[in-house]
Every structure is written in structure tokens, then in C-alpha cells.
Amino acid sequence: MLKLMKRLKGKKGFTLIELIVVIAILGILAAVITPTVLNFVNDARDARDEANASGLFNAAQLAYVTLAQDGNAPATDDYDSEGGSAIIQAIESTLPGSEDLTYTVQVGANGVEYIELKTDGGEIIRHPAVSTTTTTT
Template identity: 35%
Template sequence: MKKVVHNHWQKIESTTKGARRMKKLREMFKNEKGFTLIELLAVIVILGIIAAIAVPAIGSLIASTEDDAHDANALSLLESARLAYVSGDITEADSPVSATDLVTAGYLDGVPQDPETEDTYALAQVSITTNANSNQVTYEVSLGSADDGTSNYITDATKSALNDQTD
């Protein structure tokens, strides 16, 4: 019979320990604090400020990259026309020389693509002129998204002008 009492006593003791543990857990959760609404709003405001600074910076970086791509395409077209002229495959009478003509002659792999639309340029040509007094040849490149001249990215730019823009 003593064993039964002893077992009964253990049950009471374990129940008391469990109650104490539960009480401690409740006290811990009572003192546990979360984020307040003001703290969450402060974080959102800070993220908004960071976004307001970052978005325009990224936009100007993309625009700058597109301008550099136009300049690189123009230089490629200009150099191809210069090689074709020096080789005798085109003459000043052929001016303006289109990118398609340079592709056909094998001086370009393909008509350059507009980095903004990812289509080929509608206007991609090089004008060649020779100064009669100095025999200096001038190459002027024009690139645009419309061949009517309304949406030109680069109009009659020489190599030195393009190099100045890319530096």
C-alpha cells in the first residue's frame, strides 16, 4: 500500500512541477515583446528612401549604357565603311553607304542592333566626303530608329566626335 501512496505522491509532485513550468512559460511570453507598428513603419520609410535614391541612379546608368552602345555601333559602322573605301569596294559616289551594303560586301557581320528596341536600326549609314584641297576623307555616320530622320540617335558624327563621347 505504501507503493500506491508513493506513486500517488509522485503524481502530485510531477503535476506541481508541470504547473510551475507552465507558469514560468506564461511569464516569459508575457515579457516577450514584438515589433510595434511605429517600428515597422520606420523600417518601411527607410526602405522607401533607399528606393527613391536607387531607382533614378539605376535609370541613368541604363540610359548611359544605351548611349555608349549607340556610340560603339556608330564606330563599328564608320570603321567598316573606312575599310571598304580604302579597299576600293566603295567610292565617294556610293555615299551614303548603308549598313546593309557593308554587310553584303563582307565588312560587317550584320546590321547593328538598336540597344533600346533590340531591332536593327532603320537608319544606319555612312556619308563619305573628300576635301578637294587637302584630299582628306571625312566619314560621317548616322544611326536612327526611323529612316526619315525623325528619331536619330547619332547624326553626321565623325570618328573624333564619337571617340570624344566614349571617353
């Protein structure tokens, strides 16, 4: 035991090899973990965008019904979020934070048909989504 104590007495710190091994292990861990974390971040953004589109659609339907009951139903048209129309103002008063979003409301003969939301990444999310199924007879 005394021999070991004497031998270790003069040594302080880590060797260069030990440091290189630790750095290599950290690099491998970072390479493995980074894509996983980025996937979580992207999934969270997608979920947020879908929730925003759904909330906008519901707020637009409510705004349309409210305006229609007052005798001011919006005409069949596309309404841009920056246009300042009555339906956009009603959506913004119903849904806090919607004034920070870029979207278009499509109003048809029977009310709100869909919302197109432009995401931070430049994608367009349509809610409700258009069905791509086909039927054969």
C-alpha cells in the same frame, strides 16, 4: 529575466509602427537609389551607341577601301543601311550585328566622311563628330 520571458511570451510578430518605419526607410532608399541606377543605365546606352557608331565608321572605311581596290569604289552619296548597296553589304559582312542598326554612310570624294547612327531612343549620333570650334583671325 523570468519576468522578461513571461512578458515576451505572448508577443509574436512586429507592431504596425515597426512595419511603417521599415516601409518608410525602404521608400527613402528607393527614392535615392533609383536616379543613380537610371543614370548608370543611360550612360551604358550612350557608351554602347558611341561604340556602335565608331565600329560602323571603321567598318565603312574598310569596306570603301576594299571596294576601291576591286575597282568598285562607291560614288559620292549617302548610303542608307536599308538600301542594300555594295558598301552596306560589305559593312554587314565585316561587322556582325550591324544589320540590326539603322545608319547612313556619307561617302565623299576621298572616302567615307562620316556615319550617322540612329539610336534606340531616336537620337542621331554622328561619327566622327563634327567639330564645333571656331577660329578667329
